[in-house]
Amino acid sequence: MRIHEFQAKELLRRYGVPVPLGEMAQTPESVRKIALQLGTKVVIKAQIHAGGRGKAGGILFAETPEDAYRKAKKLIGRTLVTAQTGPEGKRVQKVMVERLTPVRKEMYLALIISRARGMECPVFMASSIGGMEIEKIATKAPEELATVAVHPAVGFSPFQGRKLAGGLGLKDSLREQLTDIVKNIYDFFVQNDALLVEINPLGIDDQERLVALDAKIQFDEDALFRHPKLKELQDVTQVDPLEWESLAAGFRYIVLDGDVGCIINGAGLAMATMDLIKLAGGKPANFLDVGGGASPGQIAQAFRILASHPNVKVILINVFGGILRCDWVAAGLCEAVPKMRRDIPVVIRLQGTNKEEGRRLLKEADFHFETAEGLFEAVQKAVSLT
């Protein structure tokens, strides 16, 4: 789960990580008020769940409260298209207004969980080059990237902070400041089941103080059951509404740009079916995994969601029943297909647990569909119907 920059900074501030003074605002009027209170030049930053805001015009600087008002008016309500939002962009509903920090240097600092073989543990990454994507830093100047792995049972040790400081070329007071920041980020990370804390850039200001100029945090959705407060930080306006509805219903749905809709059980089979659609000359319209425990109601809902997608020209249902029972899938389809408002051809392939019963239910049902025995045969049939 991702959260906004202003939320991330507030959480980190509480853990003792220095961040610029500032506040979130939703109207140009409150932006003016905050700028007036700050009494300095300010930076106004669009709060959307995507990087690349600066280049897309989502970060603006203002000299006076009036200037801040004018710029906020342009930014709030605008749809921002960045390198990471996709062509549809994201609507700016919230901005962050911050005191503009004069910095002499920008660096990079992040904490992740490494999944590398034999090193499955929290790992810090730091680079003396900041303000650009980590992938670019890693390819452009790999020698500038310092990493420190923390043993999960032992926890963080101050020398590890000094090691990172060495990698960043920081000495004396800056080294001590970094050690504190790194320790605080580690505490935050493990206490809140974070998957990513990224400070990019981490600045050195004109008073020789370290300050987190940006902050990105991701939490483990699977751990939110033990952090009910964090769950409240989720901004659902940043998630595709259909994807959100699906998630709430218990399955994964991702919209793609093709026209062959598909409903599959299992993530691997769903990915492979999408690949087969491409091999057969078509383009998948989505990824949809109903999972192992889907009920007839959930199958029906998955079908409704997919059928409401305007790009979909054919719907392919491919199920290999293991835990999932084919008769339940059939029952769900019998409920949803006849109610479909558009006339979209449907191809159904049922294999595995209770397939005979499932096929019988479909035979007796009052709607037209194509069927196939084999996986590729089903895919080819679906593609031919677009």
Next chain:
Amino acid sequence: MAILFDKNSRVVSQGITGETGRFHTREAIKFGTRIVAGVAVGKGETFFDGIPVYDRVVDAVKRHGTNASGIYVPPASAMDAIIEQIEAGISLIVCVTEGIPLHDMVKVKQALKGSASRMIGPNCPGITTPGDGKIGFMPNFIHKKGHVGVVSKSGTLTYEIIWQLTQMGIGQSTSVGIGGDPIVGSDFVDILALFEQDSQTKLIVLIGEIGGDAEHEAADFIKEKMKKPVVAFVAGRTSPPGKRMGHAGAIIGGARETAQEKEKALKRAGATIAENPVEIGVVVKEILAGAYTRS
């Protein structure tokens, strides 16, 4: 001889009285698995379908000499269950639970290091040795005893491929679903190493997917340490970057994590790539017939 699971495996089902545990324990028994005990906290000293149930894993070990386990508990208590199995000295732990917090798996990984246990999963369909039994929830009807080892990150895609092999008359030694999470108990390299040593296994089918580095690590291992032929398929050629494709670990972070790059690495290592998963059986058959030798 198969790997990890054979006729000497004596299984304890942890979470045996829950809905998942009940169903899959019964299915495993139908498949011929020796389930000798169950564990369910608060249900100790009772019976489930005639199987003795205990509060603690150690009791099942003491009374029945259990050496393998299936864990069917919810994600919030999964770490506790796994650590309990490790402490009890169970040599094969299979955890099917989906949605275990990643920080918990970091700890589990540490607990496994230097222990007597090997873990499969989490978020996996388990392990099946046709003729001997199974732990997990692969459907019973898809398997046939034979000489192909199957190792996969996926569930239903694996059933699809095993069933395809079986229909073509190609049997399996052992099929292992390692799971699709970012951190798993055993990875491709662990399982490939076991298959390479196993006299029953003549060929290995590897089913990977986007995300992470496990297929690249497998490629290095195949190149340096393996003599047996490997047929590989990597799912997710059409998956967009940055999106989590159902499995927690199936997300393309960098260029190395795409299906295309993984296929390239496996091919360079000497594996045969099946571009179309429905052709895996044909490729396997050709290799087993001797039409192919590893370069």
